[in-house]
Amino acid sequence: MTAADQLYARLPAVIRARDAEVGEPLRALLAVIGEQADALAADIARGYEDHFIETCQDQYVPYLARLVGTVPLYDASTAQDDATALVEFDDLRGPRLLPSAGASARADVARTIAVRRRKGTVSALADVAQHACGFPVRLVEGLARTAWTQHLRHTRPDLTTTRLPTRLDSALAGTPFDRTTRLVDVRHPDGPVGWYHPAHVTVAVHRERAAALQRVPAREADQPWRYRLDPLGLDRPLFTRGNRTADLPPGLEAAAVPAPLRPALFEADLLAHPDTSAAGGPLPSPTTLYGPVGDQANAPAASLGVWFDDRFVTPTADPADLGQVHATVLSRRLDPWPAARPDGAVLAVDVRNGRVAVGSALPLPAVLRGSFFHGAAGLVGGGDYDRSGWLAAGEPDQLLTVAAHDADHTTLTDALAAWAAGPARHTVIQVLDSEDYALPAGITVTGRSLVIEAADLQRPVLRPAPADGTLTVRGDGTLTLSGVALDGRIATGPALARLRLLHCTLLPGGPRDQTGAPVADGPSITVAGPSPTLRIQLAFCLLGPVLLDAPADEVLLLDSVVAAGPATGTAGATEAVAGAGAPGTGLRAERSTFLGTVAARTVDASECLFTARLVAARTQQGCLRYSYLPPDDPARPAEASRTPRRFACQPDLAVARVLAADPQATGAARAALVDAEQRRVRPVLVSRHYDDPGFAELDPRCPAEIAAGAEDGSEMGAYCHVKEPQRLDNLRRRLDEYLPAGITAGITVIV
Secondary structure, three states, X not given: OOHHHHHHHHOOHHHHHXXXXXXXXXXXXXXXXXXXXXXHHHHHHHHHHOOOOOOOOHHHHHHHHHHOOOOOOOOHHHOOOOHHHHXXXXXXXXXXXXXXXXXXXXXXXXXXXXXXXXXXXXXXXXXHHHHHHOOOEEEEEHHHHEOOOOEOOEOOHHHOOOOOOOHHHHHHOOOOOOOOOEOOOOOOOEOOEOOOOOOEEEEEEEOOEEEEEEEEEOEEOOOOOEEEOOOOXXXXXXXXXXXXXXXXXXXXXXXXXXXXXXXXXXXXXXXXXXXXXXXXXXOOOOOOOEOOOOOOOOOOOOOEEEEEOOEEEXXXXXXXXXXXXXXXXXXXOOOOOOOOOOOOOEEEEEOOOOEEEEOOOOOOOOOEEEEEEEEEOOOOOOOOOOOHHHOEOOOOOEEEEEOOOOOOEOOHHHHHHHHHHOOOOEEXXXXXXXXXXXXXXXXXXXXXXXXXXXXXXXXXXXXEOXXXXXXXXXXXXXXXXXXXXXXXXXXXXXXXXXXXXXOOEEOXXXXXXXXXXXXXXXXXXXXXXXXXXXXXXXXXXXXXXXXXXXXEEEEEEEOOEEEOOOOOOOOOOOEEEEEOOOOOOEEEEEOOEEEOEEEEOOEEEEOOEEOOOEEEOOOOOEEEEOOEOOOOOOOOHHHOOEOOOEEOOEOXXXXXXXXXXXXXXXXXXXXXXXXXXXXXXXXXXXXOOOOOOOEOOEXXXXXXXXXXXXXXXXXXXXXXXXXXXXXXXXXXXXXXXHOXXXXXXXXXXXX
């Protein structure tokens, strides 16, 4: 009951009766007064909730932080990087189209009192570091790593340098999990130096996340007993899950953070498996690292599991269990592939390349499935991260579901046939799992809108029927692919209105054959026919080149990586986005990375990373903001870039600062200053190969002008949404607050 109703009910009945006789003007007056009374009551209630950090409004978080004596951290949820996406993609659920990054300032303030009660302890420092930056961290105590001169009456065997290292010790040497002790290092703990000092503490930040793939079908190689676990047929290293809360046995602490699964670590886990069994009893089914991934109760730290069809492959010694395949799991190098099958009932796994070989005594499965983790630099390309805001909103004319079980259709081709036979103008086909699905050679969207989207946390693989994996899109309608991996490429026919890819992966270099080589290297998207109204919109995608043989209206890229050149080489000599002859298409890009040359009619780019030449046909339109563009070579004027006006771009900004600091420099001295600064300020990437975990990711050695050169102080390029500089700054603030007196702290970003 509203305040107006309550006031009206308190009036005498005779007055209410007379008011009703004349059209209830008194009720209308009380309704106006009641609106203000309701607003006042809501404000009073809101003021009560603003006293608590859990329920207060965002603008009051800094005030509550001051009350408990802490400094608010940078909160990535306040970023406005999704403004363009919200305008362009108004048919999505939203309300936010920006991935979460780092710790919440509200949660940090809420934890302050509880953490301060443990201030000065190692566990509290590790906990604060983890929550401050939002990355998995490992605390390296210099006191426990430094070798001491031993007293004969009080020996410390763990602090001696004479212990014979094992294979695992050698594999972990130089990492945050190095178990050997060293002599004192008096340098400041920064990067890989200064770790070994009694008064030093180093926070090792593991910025790459472990992307989960749950029971996905593996790709069969050139022999029926050879498999690649990656569903796209790539040789990609497996990662540890990175579960800090799991109870890890001694020697396997390296599995507490997401990192490449080292063969020595995996082998040590498998060899320790017999020692975990009870005397005379059967072995437990999972080891620490090998087990049914996702089973929190029985395998909380499992990073790899293999199934033959629906039967789990396990090293247990209980052959009576017919629901499992009993095999000895071995860590082996399978690159190059062995000429013959391994002998016996064994499952050989190469964790460095993600390969599996089935032993001669095991039956070959119809489908080999794997649950494992890959390394990923950000939330790009689809996968196991939250995409709920990017799903189609509203009620479409037709909604079809596709899954192996419990769906409208079990194949995507059947769902497309049902869509083509119907009259619906707006159709959403939702794929509910991460299986492989075949696509027809072409899709016609004449006058219609078709959305093929993966359910949240899923990434199915779509395989077009042609041998080269080309999916031809015809008609004058709209096609949207969301959250899928396309094992092929897209070619558009004439008159298409819009092609939209959201959180998708189009394998640079095209699909792979059974040997892992590209079937036919080429662009990921080709516009072949005249499409003057075509708009190509890409958001949070990983793909190869975009080639426009005919003019289109616009290419929009948000938070994406466009990698040109062969899949196994660099992109320096190939177009990333280009038109044939005179460019006839406008390019609009925000927070994207281009590994190759770019040519367009007009260019409007912000916070982008261009690694090669940029050519804009019309330099009077557009702008280049907070971006990096390689400097021109004076010896090759024909290969110089042509750009619109630039604002706060690198290395121009760095060169201007150097020259302003030394205004007396002229001639050769001035040229030397410019050349040195241009050589210093250039992007350093971890890798240009898609199958590497650090694909298109900035190396920690990258200069700050690029690593923190975006408008809000984050990095330029596709991983701007990670907000790494701000999260590391949060970590530094908390270390200054929680470090014990006399201790020096350093931060190391692990690649």
